Amino acid sequence: MTDTFPTIYSITEDEIDLNDLLAKITLTSTGAAAIFTGMVRGITSRGAAHETEYLEYESYVPMAEAKMKQVADEIREKWAVVEGIAIVQRIGKLYPKTPTVLIACTAAHRDTGVFDAARYGIDRLKEIVPVWKKEVGPGGQEWVEGDYIPKPGE
Amino acid sequence: MTDTFPTIYSITEDEIDLNDLLAKITLTSTGAAAIFTGMVRGITSRGAAHETEYLEYESYVPMAEAKMKQVADEIREKWAVVEGIAIVQRIGKLYPKTPTVLIACTAAHRDTGVFDAARYGIDRLKEIVPVWKKEVGPGGQEWVEGDYIPKPGE
Amino acid sequence: MNHIKLLFFATIRDRVGMKSLELDIPTDLTILQLKEKIGVDYPNLKESMKSVLITINREYAFDEAVIPLNAEIALFPPVSGG
Amino acid sequence: MNHIKLLFFATIRDRVGMKSLELDIPTDLTILQLKEKIGVDYPNLKESMKSVLITINREYAFDEAVIPLNAEIALFPPVSGG
Numbered sequence: 001m002t003d004t005f006p007t008i009y010s011i012t013e014d015e016i017d018l019n020d021l022l023a024k025i026t027l028t029s030t031g032a033a034a035i036f037t038g039m040v041r042g043i044t045s046r047g048a049a050h051e052t053e054y055l056e057y058e059s060y061v062p063m064a065e066a067k068m069k070q071v072a073d074e075i076r077e078k079w080a081v082v083e084g085i086a087i088v089q090r091i092g093k094l095y096p097k098t099p100t101v102l103i104a105c106t107a108a109h110r111d112t113g114v115f116d117a118a119r120y121g122i123d124r125l126k127e128i129v130p131v132w133k134k135e136v137g138p139g140g141q142e143w144v145e146g147d148y149i150p151k152p153g154e
Numbered sequence: 155m156t157d158t159f160p161t162i163y164s165i166t167e168d169e170i171d172l173n174d175l176l177a178k179i180t181l182t183s184t185g186a187a188a189i190f191t192g193m194v195r196g197i198t199s200r201g202a203a204h205e206t207e208y209l210e211y212e213s214y215v216p217m218a219e220a221k222m223k224q225v226a227d228e229i230r231e232k233w234a235v236v237e238g239i240a241i242v243q244r245i246g247k248l249y250p251k252t253p254t255v256l257i258a259c260t261a262a263h264r265d266t267g268v269f270d271a272a273r274y275g276i277d278r279l280k281e282i283v284p285v286w287k288k289e290v291g292p293g294g295q296e297w298v299e300g301d302y303i304p305k306p307g308e
Numbered sequence: 309m310n311h312i313k314l315l316f317f318a319t320i321r322d323r324v325g326m327k328s329l330e331l332d333i334p335t336d337l338t339i340l341q342l343k344e345k346i347g348v349d350y351p352n353l354k355e356s357m358k359s360v361l362i363t364i365n366r367e368y369a370f371d372e373a374v375i376p377l378n379a380e381i382a383l384f385p386p387v388s389g390g
Numbered sequence: 391m392n393h394i395k396l397l398f399f400a401t402i403r404d405r406v407g408m409k410s411l412e413l414d415i416p417t418d419l420t421i422l423q424l425k426e427k428i429g430v431d432y433p434n435l436k437e438s439m440k441s442v443l444i445t446i447n448r449e450y451a452f453d454e455a456v457i458p459l460n461a462e463i464a465l466f467p468p469v470s471g472g
Contacts, residue, residue: 018172018189026251028196033253034272035172035189036264038390042182046262057389060317060382063366064389089389097180099187101390108200110190110276118188119269122390130363130382131389132318143319146386150361150368192472211471214399214464217448218471243471255472276472284445284464285471286400297401300468304443304450 005076008086009068011059011131016088016099025084025106032110034118036103042096053136055144057091057100060130064089067129075105075121081112087121089131101125128154159230162240163222165213165285170242170253179238179260186264188272190257196250206291209298211245211254214284218243221283225275229259232274235266241275243285255279282308310335310377314346317384320360323352333375339364340371342381353383361386392417392459396428399466402442405434415457421446422453424463435465443468 006025022033040055068087075082084106094100103121107114125131127148134143160179176187194209222241229236238260248254257275261268279285281302288297309332316324333342339362347354362369363382375381391414398406415424421444429436444451445464457463 018176022172022191022253023251026193026253028250029199030193030251031195031198033189033191033193034269035187035191036269037176037187037189038264039180039184039187041185041262044185044262045183058317059389060315060363060366060384063363063382066366096182097177097184099176099180108195108198110192110273115188115190115269115273119264122264126387126390128368128387129389130317130384130387132385133388134318143322143385144388146388148386152368152370154368212399213471214397214445214448214466217445217464220448280469280472282450282469283471284399284466284469286467287470288400297404297467298470300470302468306450306452308450 005082006084007069007072008088009065009072011061011064011089011091013090013092016090016102018102021086021088021102021104025086025104027083027106029108030083030106031108032112032114033104033106034115036118036122037099038101038122040094040096040098040100050139051137052096053138054093054095055100056093056134056136057089058132059089059091064130068125071121071124071129074124075117078120079105079113079117081107082114082117083107085121087125089125089129091131160238161223161226162242163219163226165215165218165243165245167244167246170244170256172256175240175242175256175258179240179258181237181260183262184237184260185262186266186268187258187260188269190272190276191253192255192276194248194250194252194254204291204293206250206289208247208249208290209254210247210288210290211243212286213243213245218284222279225278225283228278229271229275233259233267233271235261236268236271237261239275241279243279243283245285309333310337310375312375312379312381315380315382317382319385320353320356320383323356324350335377337375338371339369339373339375342375359385391415392419392457392461394457394461394463397462397464399464401467402435402438402465405438406432417459419457420453421451421455421457424457441467
């Protein structure tokens, strides 16, 4: 089974360990990995500038993990060259500079769309994976509003 | 000095620690990181299919580090939104599945060109940073041939 | 009758003041009818029902869908993870 | 005379059989003239001089460049890192 392409997807309260996740999606045939991580911003300048003390993430866990699997399946459908995929969302109370989400895709070579695959993964996660965050700052607390309405079949 | 944008560039014989490097280029204003890593392939299918036992990397270290700094400067010139940059090349005898190189760029948001910046970084590293690798496999050993000829001023 | 479980998340949970609820509904009730019922039973949620996302057994569901037996229904605002 | 240091890497080092070399060259020698001299002094490198990359004090240098005093000159094939 060593050549089965690994797919990791999870909602976790633990720290996101990039070294460990990368190792788990690296095969003997792998030569390139594109990884995206998102972190809690303490200071936001774009749009309504504000400060953040922490974010409180919650998730509808079993559905979120199923939708992460769906995102991975969509990636494989679009980029058949992708070998390993890891999609991890951390939840709970997360402070500035903390990585909150990771999408990583591996492939034999870097010019195979592996960067686009990772980019697609984070964009899709933010559309269909049921996770929400409440922002807590000097001015009080507020749920961050998403704006994507899934279509039938998504 | 907490808001100075960090730039890390190094040739190293040590393991590449993604968690540590990411933390070093994450600022309070950072919300996104695009990371590329390359690994030693044990099996290559594209082109002349072959197996690799290990790669032996060497570098003209002081020039390589200066050129890595230049790659980082070029990234900042093209993507002013980039906050932190890490460029690390590992050298020595490296076995399949081992990460050999890392390029990471951080920014406030993911739609700022931060993926393109990381992609540009690895492409440029492979053009101008003086590092070479010898491939050792069942059929003997052979230097991997680059093909980029730097232009004056590069 | 159909015994279903409702789950509430984020703003919806805050407004209704509970995480989940089990209730009996008529068989063949649609999502649209369920939203109307919730708007009546929980006036705090009436406004939210206009933009709420709804899932049936962990798949996104839409107004015309008929609620299956013993369904797990979740109500939440557009997602904002990452 | 100009006392310079030559560094060899990868295939070039393998062919010449050493990592570095110090030597005295006439002042105002160009990179092109240095390549010709190396091709004569080290016949193993004659063929390599056609495609070699050369740096002067850690910057890429080209045929017409005049070698400055006490320069550190490196000779190597196109890079293949990553």
